[in-house]
Amino acid sequence: MQQAESMTPIERRAAVSLAAVFAFRMLGLFMVLPVLATYGQHLDGATPLLIGVAIGAYGFTQALLQIPFGMLSDRIGRKPVIIGGLLLFALGGLVAAQADSMLGVVMGRILQGAGAIAAAIMALVADLTRDEHRTKAMAMIGMSIGVSFGVAMIAGPLIASVAGLSGVFYVTVALALVGLALVTWVVPTPTLALQHREAGVVRSALMPALRNPELLRLNYGIGALHAILMASFVAIPLALQDHAGLPTSQHWWVYLSALLVSFVAMVPAIIYAERKRRVKQVLLAAVALLAAVQGMIWLNLDSLNGLVVAIVVYFTAFNLLEATLPSLLSKIAPPGAKGTAMGVYSTSQFIGAALGGALGGAAYGEFGLGGVFLLCGLLALSWLMIGVTMKQPPYVKSYRLPLPDAPFRDEALLRRILAVPGVAEAVIVAEEAAAYIKVDTQVLDREALDRVLQPA
CATH class of the missing domain: 3.30.70.100 (Alpha-Beta Plaits)
Incomplete structure (x- = not known):
């Protein structure tokens, strides 16, 4: 607990390069979200349900393989698992780019999700950094995810306007290859792969994590949050194009405005929650806002200005929750079990993404855009009802x-x-x-x- 030395050059190289690998992969996954509903409807066999499935399909294989790949990296090494995952991701992008049917895109997205390397990357960070610098390195990866999401919301519509949906998928292939180059030639190779309880899944801690009611509430919350996100991207691009009359090539400025304003707006809430020790209250307020804004979006479908304001409010609530939930998990997880709790949490997130895309597509097919926003509102309200019963977290x-x-x-x-x-x-x-x-x-x-x- 004494004053730590600064990070070594090897530690800095490891943290920066692995954050970049993570960011390129997440950029490839997210870039498709704002354009798949609009550009994908012209593919053979496209239905609202299949479009929704394609949006969230990566979550099925991510959820299935996230923890097993992390454990596999304990046995055969981190880099082989990461390289194999990036190859699968590139192959999935190639399949989707060359597909002439929506079913082909779904298969490509499933393959992309099979490159479930998040746990192996986190374990490699732990292998390559000392205890006193590990949190800093993990924070760099967390920031890279947020930045990649923001860039993806802007880049997706811009690339699609020039090269179409296939062009977006070809860019995801290129990003995967850049990640491969970084892992091969830039990321340091650890001398020994160790099992780190704060970064990886420990079998003995798995069942206690699955039985912990406070962790289960967080798992439900992150699942609901990403189900809402994927369902929203079935509807929001179509609302902007078909109702508000904004061409798809112009959607980028809506997302850019929403993300910039939401990042600024959420910072005071996060500071207040931590300094005043009111995380539960801020969390519940954000969930309530997430539920209420669904009606706001629905009521402003035909007004571009009103729709943009509603999307800004939506992203403010989403980004606040996305930042608050991991902090809560860190506070609640038992000592030595944070990695296991995070593995279950991430799996819940991907299950939510998969279900959200499919449910959003089904709701749109049966009830139109209003059905999607009603679904999202009900998911948020169910989370609010569960969240009210949570205990005030320990501030540790x-x-x-x-x-x-x-x-x-x-x-x-x-x-x-x-x-x-x-x-x-x-x-x-x-x-x-x-x-x-x-x-x-x-x-x-x-x-x-x-x-x-x-x-x-």
Whole structure:
């Protein structure tokens, strides 16, 4: 817990290059969202249901393979799994780009999702960074995801206006190949792949994570949030084009405006939630706003100005929730089980994406755009009802502390760590020679903790 040295050049290279790999892959997945509903309706066999399935299809294979690929990387190495996943992603983009039917696009999106490398990338970050810098490296990856989403919302419509839907998919292939080059020649190769409980899934922690009611609420929430996102992209591009009269090639400025305003608007809410320790209240307010804005979008379908304002409000609620939920998970997950909890959380997110696209397409086919927004509103209200019952989260941070010689790693040490003011939870993992602790930084006695960790 003493002052850490700065990141080494190898650590900085690892963090930046892996964040770029993650960003290129997510950019390829997201870039299709704002254009598939409009450009895809001209493909053979296109129906509202199939368009919705294509939008969320990547989630089926992501959910199925996310945790197994992470565990496989413990056995055969991180880079082989990441390279294999990027090849699958590129192959999926190629299949979708060359498809002349919506069914072909669905198959391509399923293949893209099979490149489920997120867990392996996180584990590689943990292999290549020291404990005191790991959170910083993970934060860089988190930021890269947010940036890639914003760029995708703008780039997708611009590329499609020039090269069509197939052009968008060819760009995703190129992005996957750039990622392959980075992994092969830029990302450092670890000398040893270790199992990190804060970055990877641990089998012994899996069932407790699945039984934890607070974690289950978060899993439902992220699933509902991404179901709403995918269903929305069945309807919002069509609302802008067919009702508000905005050509698809001009949709980029709507998304750019919405993302810029929403990022600025959500920052004060995040600061308030953390400083005033009101995360639950801010979360529930954002979910309620997400539910209410569905009606706002519906009522403004024929007004471009009103629709743009509603989309801004929608993205403000979405981005606030997307930023708040991982922070809540970090607070709630038991010490030494954050990686496992995050694996289940990510799987729930992808299940939600898959179901949301299919349900959104089905709702549009049966009831029109109003049916999609009604579906999204009901999903948000169901989440609100579940979220009201959540407990106020503990305001703690997680640390992994290397421990001294083996004889010192005993139950007596655990009791001494727990006795330090500000330490809320702790667990010793002897095989890692480490302690995982959760602390309230406002009351933690750092000097006392450092003394406890020194050999007698």
